[in-house]
Amino acid sequence: MPHMNGTELGLLPTMGVGSYASPSWLLAARRVLRAGDAGPADMEEAVQDAIKIAVWDQEEAGLDILTDGEIRRQRFLWNVVEKLAGLKLIPAQRKLGVTSYDSAPRFETVERVSAPSGFGLVEEYTYVRTLTEKPLKVCCPGPLTICLPITPKGGYSGGDYMPLLYDLAELVNRELKQLVAAGATFIQVDEPSAAGRTPYLPVEDAVKLFNKTVEGVNAKIALHICFGNNQGRPAMKRTYKPLFPGILEAKADQFALEYANREMAELELWSRYGGDRELAAGVVDVKSMYLETPEDVAERIRAVLQHVAPEKLYLTCDCGFSASSRGLARAKLHALVEGARIVRGEVR
Ligand SMILES: [Zn+2]
Incomplete structure (x- = not known):
């Protein structure tokens, strides 16, 4: 396994999952851009500054591995889908009331999809690399995720999802190799956690698709x-049970x-099937406004350590x-790092 930027990591390394909270002024800048009162150069300056803030917040918290906070991608997926050619926009069918999954626009294919200028991840990586010496992680939505808002029509006969998914896997694979x-x-x-979603895929097929994506x-x-x-x-449905043990055929090191928002449920799946893989365990609940104390986090880490070796x-x-919100995200990162520090002292 390659060392990460030549830096040896200590025990129980900490990192975010990927995206970081946007500073409030970046949200305001996007609004100004939409109103026509800012240009693309203004926006680029604001985005680069926001990435610096994301890196700064992670370094200040003391994370061992950083990301660029996916600041360029609004809401994680939108900008990646936007890079695809061959799609027709279907405006959201529900716009009133609570904003959720069904209030986002959808897409239909009009031909086979392509990404003529890639997904932009290489630009994201090369920029954040200039900002920090710390190890970096780059995150990319996989084909199943990218496919979620897309319905295969033109270019895919019979509305079959599989050829579309494999086209997306090839596009992602190309991007990852460039990274x-x-x-x-x-x-x-x-x-x-694909089970039960459209397009529904049995675990074996999801694994095949994943392995093609990272080939x-x-x-x-x-x-x-x-x-x-x-x-x-x-x-x-918040369970990993239908995925195990088949998901371990995926060629992933980690x-x-x-776990945190499910009160650490199903850790036993890991001790039963995890084998030699690394587990990056979610010990901070990003979906709750409750700010974990370092001791809350430490307690969760101790629970995970009942099921996985510390070096994994x-x-x-x-x-x-x-x-x-940024303030909460920042505080939660501090709790993560402090919680890890408590438990590191116990397992040494
Ligand atoms: Zn997630």
Whole structure:
């Protein structure tokens, strides 16, 4: 397994899952841009400054591995889907009331999808690399996630999802190889806990698709399996049971899973099936306004350590902070690092 930017990590390394909270002034700048009172150069300046803030907050909290906070991607997925050619926008069918998954626009294919200028991850990586010496992780939505708002029509006969999913896997694979060529050594693919979702895939098929997505990508690979975090709400039944043990056929060095918001349920699946893989355990609940104390976090870490060897354990949050306010996100990162520090003292 490649070392991460030549830096040896200590025991129980800490990191976010991927996205970080946008500073309030960036949200205001986006509003100004939409109103026509700012130009693309103004926005680029604001976005670069916000990425600096995201890196700064993570470094200040003391995380061992950083991300660029996915600041360029609004709401995690939107900007990635926007890079695809061959789609027709279907305006949201429900716009009033509570904003959620069904108030986002959908897309239909009009031809086979392509990404003529990639997904923009290489630009994200090369910029954040200039900002810090610390190890970095780059996250990319996988084909199942990218496909969630897309219905196959034109270019895909009979509305079959599989050819669309494999086209997306190929596009992601190309992007990941370019990331490695640009120097990325740790890549996380984000996928939903597919069971029960449209397009529904049996675990074996989801694993085949994942392995195709990371084929020939020479980096440490993590798989984050998520229940969804739109506006802090999950979209799926919050159980990993249907995925085990089949999901371990996925060619991932590490699995990043949600535990904190499920009161640490199903850790026994890991001791039963996890084997030699690394677990990045979610020990901070990003979907709750409750701010964990370091001792709360330490207690969760101790629970995880009943099921995984300390040298195989990374500590993270359940999901990204894209649906959190910055102040809370920042405080939760501090709690994560402090909680890890308490337990490191116990396991040495
Ligand atoms: Zn997630």
